[in-house]
Amino acid sequence: MxxxxxxxxxxxxxxxxxxxxxxxxxxxxxxxNNSSFPCNDGIDWHANIQMDQNLITQGDMPRFIVDSYEECRGPPHLFTLDKFDVAGAGACFKKIF
The missing domain is CATH 1.20.5 (Single alpha-helices involved in coiled-coils or other helix-helix interfaces)
Structure with missing residues (x-):
């Protein structure tokens, strides 16, 4: 309400x-008469954004997000594509990673 x-x-x-x-x-x-309009050409605004890594760690994640990560499928079975690559076994996996 x-x-x-x-x-x-x-x-x-x-x-x-x-x-x-x-x-x-x-x-x-x-x-x-445009003199009454506020104008200041000498100042430009710049955002003060600081980017940090690892702001949320595994221990800080809410349980519902952790559950989603745990339910995710594993990586694709790239070895099934190796038969189409002339480089041989493990070639497709090496190309991606």
Whole structure:
């Protein structure tokens, strides 16, 4: 119920903005003096993203994810394709890994 109430409140606010937007847009486009618009050409925004490895380790994984890993099929039986390769036994496995 709380989520539905928040969604309804958000919908009402968006509808209010949609109703007010045409008058703001008209004012914006009829303005001939652009000096009142905020502008700063000297600053560029750059994200400060630091990528680390192994953020989630095997011990940190939720049980349902661990179960999914354990239920996965093993690697494909690549040795069945070796008969089509001139390099012989184990050639297909070596090409992939």
């Amino acid at each position: 709380a989520t539905a109430a928040r969604g309804h409140g958000l919908m009402l606010r968006v509808q209010q903005l949609e109703a007010e937007f045409p008058s703001i847009e008209k004012t914006f486009f009829t303005q001939t």
